[in-house]
Amino acid sequence: MKNKPENPSQSSRRGFIKESALALAGFYIVPRHVLGGPGYIAPSDKLRVASIGVGGMGYSDVSGVFKSGKADIVALCDVDDTRAARARKDHEKAAYYKDFRIMLEKEEKNIDAVTVSTPDHMHAVQAMMAMKMGKHVYVQKPMSHDIYEARMLTEAAEKYKVVTQMGNQGSSGDGVRQMIEWYNAGLIGEANKVWSWTNRPVWPQGIPWPSTPITPPADLDWDLWLGTAPYKDYVGNLVPFNWRGWWDYGTGALGDMACHIMEPPFRVLGLGYPTSAECSVGSVYVGEFQRGYFPDSCPPSSHITLRFDRPGKEELEFHWMDGGIQPTRPEELAPNEIMGDGGNGVIIEGTKGKMMCSTYGANPQLLPTSRTKEVNVPQTEYRVPGGDRGHYSNWVEACIAGHGSDEFKKLSSPFSIAGPLTESVLMGNLAIRSYDYRVPRPGADNQFDYPGRNIKLVWDGPNMKITNFEPANQFVKRTYREGYSF
Template sequence: MSKKDKNSSNSRRDFMKTSATALAGFYIVPRHVLGGPGFIAPSDKLRVASVGVGGMGGGDVRGIYGTGKVDMIALCDVDDSRAKQSVEAHPKAKYYKDFRVMLENEENNIDAVSVSTPDHMHAVIAMMAMKMGKHVYVQKPMAHDIYEARMLTEAASKYKVVTQMGNQGSSGDGVRKMVEWYDAGLIGEATKVYSWTNRPVWPQGIPWPEKGQTPPKDLDWDLWLGTAPYKDYVENLVPFNWRGWWDYGTGALGDMACHIMEPPFRVLGLGYPKSAECSVGSVYVGEFQQGYFPESCPPSSHITLRFDRPGKEDLEFHWMDGGIQPTRPEELEANEQMGDGGNGVIIEGTKGKMMCSTYGINPQLLPTSKTKDINVPETLYRVPKGDQGHYANWVEACIGGYGSKEFDLLSSPFSVAGPLTESVLMGNLAIRSYDYRAPRKENQNQFDYPGRGIKLLWDGENMKITNFEPANQFVKRQYQGDYSL
């Protein structure tokens, strides 16, 4: 980790140590007194535009509006049928299909933007909003590519806007308890981390369908594709199964790791990994098919990341998906549940171990009987309502403004979410590290994945694999059309 990375990590590592009394003495000052671009007086409501308002996006709209301090000014979605519920709930909000048109038309009418689209569109929408000086809330993962995550992180500071990634567990009490336990030395110095999920629950490890379909009449397929290469619409891709295709999603790792890897990332104050290794599962699909398809995420994977910690041994960080799990710790009794069953985290230390479920819920020492005897003082700020207060955590910071006391209490600003997201996407970089090879049959492309057989060495500061050049094609993808950051 570079000195810059270390300092950033350490400063954010301590962010929750701000006392709740930091808000004491806060008083309302009229907007005309304080002024300044992007400032929102505490007496006003945050004016929000939302992009992607069906499904999870609809939940984000409800969560943000439900804080009671928001006016929904505009809604945007490429799928009218999916947007219907949100549109009906906010009849005064203007409705758009193209986020670019919405932002251009509503620039003077909004303070903030939420982004809840498929992964491949997160960065371009968020960047356009930030360049306009708008605060942004972006669903996890905050970006599709490592390069995008870095650019968004830098832009948040450059444009002085309030940012939050939608990994709500970062606002929960569980991760804060784990930080306090670790700081109190209950498990000693961490040596290994194991994290896992039962995802994917959508198709992966399959070839792209040969026959295209006519898009549903309410879906603007060209706008949905956005930055991705043009392909004909295929059945059941929308609204959910896009997660298993690299052009649009980031697989089980991108979907769940921002929830599951976040607690140990926060507890240990991690920055960029120094290396990545992987192994993946395959499926048998018939003669001349190797079971690996460059368009599709694998059905299962095991990623090993290593983090450099100056003055200490490297930390070994494991990620497993597709139902793969680590060996049960000896400290767990035979009938005790590991994590929440399908997902979880175990941090091994020199003096003990601790475990939690998705979002950092239900933290426990191992053996679990130790947990009831813990008597560690609460030193870290608790977000009101915990993970249910994640939206309000962002809204309050937007109203307070960049650099305010509320800003310092953010759970997952891009300064934290960016390095976490880059580490998550490093796993996908390893998975995708292939070379083309000679076709086995005429017009049938074949692929080798030599990057999966070696340790990929990562220069985090320069965003570059130093020992296997083909892997670097996946650090930054090329957008179609006129989309850009």
């Protein structure tokens, strides 16, 4: 049967509807940068990622982001060609650079996000440059080397409306969420004391800087590796791991582990800036009864005490111990039960009881541990799919959805949370460095006083300033080497 010819009125009406539909489509289909603003990525797109530092933990970060299934690695950067080789093989189409500044400038239009997995002293300058370009960032822990850097990164994340995440993957685990639910249910009452500890360092600390420089490996750009730090000749036993024990580059046992271990009680108790810090450190002896003084190196062990004011509540006392120092074993723990995971852990003491966990907030337990199976509280906290293994996807999904989205609100460790946590961690290092600050003793040859000892440093968090010992403030912020800015 032949179709009847349309009458003019039907044709005009259908043409109007068709034209209207096209007009509406033209109105709604707009460029992604217009729709979502800076940093917005259309849901149908994959996240285009550039990675700075792609050996060691950097390789794990690149792989974790890629395995989310929603990201493409389009550029790689590393100062060490040998350590970068595995990532370059996995992502053969990715452009490769040695200088992050050149990479970000050349790839600015080709990338949406950046991962930063370099030594601690480079985190802030690399993340800040990316954020100023409107790029989302994932930064390994600690998110900065200095307190000032942590504050500036936190403020920049909000200013530039980018999606951020620190690489403390335990914050995406179920353990910390379980502890929040237990605490909010009142199972241990009001917390008044926290104990946290680690068996780190497992690298040299409390040692003199090597006296004999050597030639850097041919595949390592030593000048770029130094980056913001003062220039020094290359020495052995530093790269790729033992830099952690030197203040110019690393942040010691605190920087390595506290973002994993202090994070659960920090989140459970909703802590902000500490109000004071004090410490003691382990001694290193050189010769008979002589304490070595090595101010360039982190100490072999330390005990930090931070205090936090909480409006309407008792002041919280927060202890950190490293180098194998541990708190007194709780009487609620049976003789054959492991405290934490043996070498690391957390105990939160409350007015009605205690709870404990391992590194990353894993294996949360009420004490005595028999209570753990006896209680059942409602699940109120969001669980990240895959737990700590979903930490990368947690960030990738939020980057794709954009700043302020529902996925953004599900982030485990955005800078709004990671920033104050990092500042508290680094406050411990400020106390350590103040403890070892020395001045010549008047009228005595080769004798010194240590005015930063036997003192509780009072911290003005909003203004980032120690109010009762001015020399301590030199450790709030570093001066960068020429060629690097923040």
